Amino acid sequence: MRPLIQITNLKKAYGIFTVLHGIDLDIDEGEVVCVIGPSGSGKSTLIRCINRLEAFSSDSSIVVDGVTVGPGKALAKVRAEVGMVFQSFNLFPHLTVLKNVMLAPMRVRGTKSADAERKARELLARVGIAEQAEKYPGKLSGGQQQRVAIARALAMEPKVMLFDEPTSSLDPEMVGEVLDVMKRLAGTGVTMIVVTHEMGFARQVADRVIFMDGGRIIEQGTPGEIFDNPKEERTRGFLRAVLNH
Amino acid sequence: MNLLNTFFNIPILIETFPLLLSGLLVTLEIGITSIIVGLVGGLFLALVRLYGAGPVPFLAKIYIDIFRSIPLLVLLIVVYYALPFVGIRFSPFVSAVVALTLVSSAYTAEIFRAGIEAIPHGQFEASQALGLSSRHMMIDVILPQAIKIVIPPLTNNCINVLKDTALASVVAMPDLLKQATQAQALSANPTPLIGAALIYVALLWPLVSIVARLEKRFGGEKRA
Numbered sequence: 104m105r106p107l108i109q110i111t112n113l114k115k116a117y118g119i120f121t122v123l124h125g126i127d128l129d130i131d132e133g134e135v136v137c138v139i140g141p142s143g144s145g146k147s148t149l150i151r152c153i154n155r156l157e158a159f160s161s162d163s164s165i166v167v168d169g170v171t172v173g174p175g176k177a178l179a180k181v182r183a184e185v186g187m188v189f190q191s192f193n194l195f196p197h198l199t200v201l202k203n204v205m206l207a208p209m210r211v212r213g214t215k216s217a218d219a220e221r222k223a224r225e226l227l228a229r230v231g232i233a234e235q236a237e238k239y240p241g242k243l244s245g246g247q248q249q250r251v252a253i254a255r256a257l258a259m260e261p262k263v264m265l266f267d268e269p270t271s272s273l274d275p276e277m278v279g280e281v282l283d284v285m286k287r288l289a290g291t292g293v294t295m296i297v298v299t300h301e302m303g304f305a306r307q308v309a310d311r312v313i314f315m316d317g318g319r320i321i322e323q324g325t326p327g328e329i330f331d332n333p334k335e336e337r338t339r340g341f342l343r344a345v346l347n348h
Numbered sequence: 349m350n351l352l353n354t355f356f357n358i359p360i361l362i363e364t365f366p367l368l369l370s371g372l373l374v375t376l377e378i379g380i381t382s383i384i385v386g387l388v389g390g391l392f393l394a395l396v397r398l399y400g401a402g403p404v405p406f407l408a409k410i411y412i413d414i415f416r417s418i419p420l421l422v423l424l425i426v427v428y429y430a431l432p433f434v435g436i437r438f439s440p441f442v443s444a445v446v447a448l449t450l451v452s453s454a455y456t457a458e459i460f461r462a463g464i465e466a467i468p469h470g471q472f473e474a475s476q477a478l479g480l481s482s483r484h485m486m487i488d489v490i491l492p493q494a495i496k497i498v499i500p501p502l503t504n505n506c507i508n509v510l511k512d513t514a515l516a517s518v519v520a521m522p523d524l525l526k527q528a529t530q531a532q533a534l535s536a537n538p539t540p541l542i543g544a545a546l547i548y549v550a551l552l553w554p555l556v557s558i559v560a561r562l563e564k565r566f567g568g569e570k571r572a
Contacts, residue, residue: 156473183479193474197492206488207478259478 107132107263107294108153108167114160115148115318122148123159124318130263130296135289137305137326138298140315141341146298149315150265153296154185168262183211186256190268192248194240194255200227201236204255211259219258226254230284246277250284263294270301302345306330314338357539364531364540371527372547378441378523379510382448386509387502389449390456398461399482408457415454421515423447428519444516444523452509459501463494500562507555511548524548 106129113126122145130136138146151157153165155172165172172181195203204223208214214222227233230250232243240248249269256264266285270278282304289295289308299305305312305326312329314322314337322335333339397408415423428443438446467490475485517526528544 154477156476179479179481182477185477187474187477189470189474189477191470193468193470195471195474195489195493197496207480210481210484210488211479255478 104131105169106130108165110153111164113149113152113163113165115152115157116160122318123152126320128313128320130294132294133292134310135295135308136297136311136313137309138296138313138315139300139302139305144315145318146315147267150267150296150298153265154182154187179211183259184262186259186261186264188249188252188256188264188266188269190271192240192245192252194248194251196240199237199239200232200243200251203240203251204258207255208258223254223258226257227251230254231280244277245273246280249273249281253284253288263296264288266295266297266299268298268300270299300345302330314341316341355538355542357537360535360537360539361543364535364543367527367531368524368540368543368547371522371524371544374522375510375513375524378444378448378513378516378521381445382452382513383506383509385445385449386452386456389453391460393453393457394460394464395486397457398464412454412457415451416458418451420447420451420512421518423451424515424519440516440519440521443519444513444521448509448512452505455505456502459498459505460494463498464490466497467493496566500559500566503555503559503562507552507559510552
């Protein structure tokens with residue numbers, strides 16, 4: 104079976120500073136992949152290349168479900184199939200929660216308003232904030248905002264969901280509610296790539312854990328392999344630093 | 349008493365008031381036309397300056413810089429008195445609107461650009477990640493938020509355009525100022541000028557205080 108996402112020789116540099124040194128990575132449909140690593144290791148840049156929020160070197164290639172991710176007309180099509188959840192939520196502050204979720208299906212897929220609303224309410228119920236639908240994002244807590252952001256991305260029925268440190272800007276007491284939503288999502292067979300510092304989540308939910316450092320994939324494997332039996336010294340060092348404090 | 353008769357001569361004011369009102373109408377026509385065309389042109393300029401392809405942003409920047417540098421009176425005189433030498437002849441009304449619009453759209457463009465640039469980058473990224481086209485991103489996400497930011501400076505610009513319409517009197521446009529100077533000459537008394545000044549103030553004072561209120565309201569607003 105062809106992998107859902109094929110990343111080949113992904114290179115990215117800011118001027119003379121190289122962020123990604125030629126990454127090769129395949130992601131299968133239904134797979135839940137957690138990407139861990141120190142700050143500046145390139146893990147956020149990696150997933151931001153998948154929907155080309157970051158441009159990358161022209162001799163690199165990313166193919167999502169058979170469509171090459173490149174500049175030009177096809178890009179919006181790929182992006183419509185790739186949902187993304189940001190560290191800083193990025194909800195639209197001038198639209199109600201409901202309208203935030205309805206906007207893209209109506210504008211991109213041409214979904215009728217009534218259908219988009221039904222779907223949006225269903226998704227908001229799924230992430231546990233149905234009763235906040237008429238409020239503006241600014242009135243919600245961080246955890247609630249991030250759950251709206253997840254619903255907004257899901258409304259496009261994407262083939263893959265990218266999470267870019269979704270809990271890193273949340274108050275500690277709100278991390279759990281967002282991770283719970285993500286756990287349930289993983290259980291429904293959605294393909295997910297999660298950049299995270301939540302090692303507990305990665306261990307519990309991931310099919311595969313990828314450890315990155317210095318713009319390279321250092322090691323990857325099942326959570327058991329990475330967390331209990333890391334082969335690389337850099338992986339061990341990182342895990343010691345994040346787990347023993 | 350003498351002073352009152354000279355500057356606030358009520359019979360003369362009453363006599364010349366219809367003339368002043370017809371001038372006010374012309375002032376409003378020039379002003380409102382220039383404001384509307386300037387807004388549309390300014391938004392267009394701002395968008396091509398920010399997102400145009402190839403040399404377009406640079407050309408837009410040149411346009412904006414030139415028309416923010418040139419004194420409006422000079423531009424107006426060039427349009428009305430110089431262009432006829434190359435066969436381009438505008439009526440006084442069109443000359444005034446053209447000059448005001450050229451300048452107003454340059455200022456408006458900068459206001460819109462600042463408004464769009466004030467929108468957090470995450471709003472653009474979220475729109476793109478959802479697959480929204482550039483057009484929908486602008487119409488549904490960016491501009492509705494930018495409008496709030498730019499309303500106070502835009503209103504300020506409208507005030508300036510309305511004030512600058514007085515310059516149209518130099519191209520024989522029968523606007524409020526021109527009518528007032530005519531009436532002054534006819535009645536050999538400056539009261540009509542005072543009347544015109546009062547009408548300008550009465551017209552613009554409310555706008556000025558609205559700007560102050562808008563700046564207070566939008567200025568202190570927290571943005572998500």
